[in-house]
Amino acid sequence: MTRRDLITFIMLSFMWSLSFIFYRIGVPEFGSLAFASLRVVLAGLTMLVFVLFSAKNRVGILENWKALTLVGLFSAAIPFILFSISARSVNAGVLAVLNASVPMMSGFIASIFFKDKLSKKQILGLIIGVVGVMILMSENLFGNAAAEASTGASSGLMPMGYALFACVGYALGANVTRNYLEHVSPIAITAGSLMIASVIMLPVAVYQFPYGATISAKAWVSMICIGVFSTAIALIFMNQLIKNIGPVRATSITLVIPIFAIFLGYLLLGEALDLPAIIGSVVILFGTYLSLDLSIKKMLHA
Numbered sequence: 001m002t003r004r005d006l007i008t009f010i011m012l013s014f015m016w017s018l019s020f021i022f023y024r025i026g027v028p029e030f031g032s033l034a035f036a037s038l039r040v041v042l043a044g045l046t047m048l049v050f051v052l053f054s055a056k057n058r059v060g061i062l063e064n065w066k067a068l069t070l071v072g073l074f075s076a077a078i079p080f081i082l083f084s085i086s087a088r089s090v091n092a093g094v095l096a097v098l099n100a101s102v103p104m105m106s107g108f109i110a111s112i113f114f115k116d117k118l119s120k121k122q123i124l125g126l127i128i129g130v131v132g133v134m135i136l137m138s139e140n141l142f143g144n145a146a147a148e149a150s151t152g153a154s155s156g157l158m159p160m161g162y163a164l165f166a167c168v169g170y171a172l173g174a175n176v177t178r179n180y181l182e183h184v185s186p187i188a189i190t191a192g193s194l195m196i197a198s199v200i201m202l203p204v205a206v207y208q209f210p211y212g213a214t215i216s217a218k219a220w221v222s223m224i225c226i227g228v229f230s231t232a233i234a235l236i237f238m239n240q241l242i243k244n245i246g247p248v249r250a251t252s253i254t255l256v257i258p259i260f261a262i263f264l265g266y267l268l269l270g271e272a273l274d275l276p277a278i279i280g281s282v283v284i285l286f287g288t289y290l291s292l293d294l295s296i297k298k299m300l301h302a
Helices: 003-030 032-052 055-063 065-086 092-099 102-113 120-136 138-151 157-180 186-208 217-245 247-251 253-268 275-291 296-300
Strands: none
Touching: 003 032, 003 217, 003 253, 032 055, 032 065, 032 186, 032 217, 055 065, 055 186, 065 157, 065 186, 065 217, 102 120, 102 157, 102 247, 102 253, 120 275, 157 217, 157 247, 186 217, 217 247, 247 253
């Protein structure tokens, strides 16, 4: 991994962590399913601009539309829907832990189907990173579990199963991108996959839109920001990262995102910042360092 890849990795973590802030602002007014589907539609419209003004991107999409359809389904349409359904009954802490399973799933798929072996250092780093996420979310996990026990409520296994299937989708999409779209530019990959996903999600957006409800300017701004910056622009960087460092190391970004999300929540929304968050963040950073197989000396000379 070069110094440029590391900067992209950190910047992408920040951009995707902002989506948690945008969700907190926009979902209460739009509704979870409408917000998720509108996010994809807006991202697809954003990437349409890149296609209209670039013949090279249009050719890349037309020649690889089958693989791009798979990426659009696995990396956007299906995961966003499944996570929206899961979020109705599964608390955010559990979803964050489940989402952190993406790099492990990506590594399994890469090693079994694409013969992309992981080093012992990378495997150890991924495991440490998942442990760090569990520490990070321990208060939410056990606190909500205690609340559910006292009220008799239960999230159930099925919604968590939906979230896990969403994670499988992310892992599959990353591996398809690396192995079948390596010759395609990151912009063409992002544009093609998101436009296809937006066509799929458009009926959901139309059906679930809260007609008649008054939606604030702040919620609309959140919608625009998550669609343009945290989805369209962010996925361009992600596809470039997948091509440069591989799907396993690229998807290990899901281990770092909760760190940024918690600190941004503390700074922007006044949420609590406790000791488990600090300890978990340190553990995650160490695990990510190992899973990315970083070499500080090499990066300084890159």
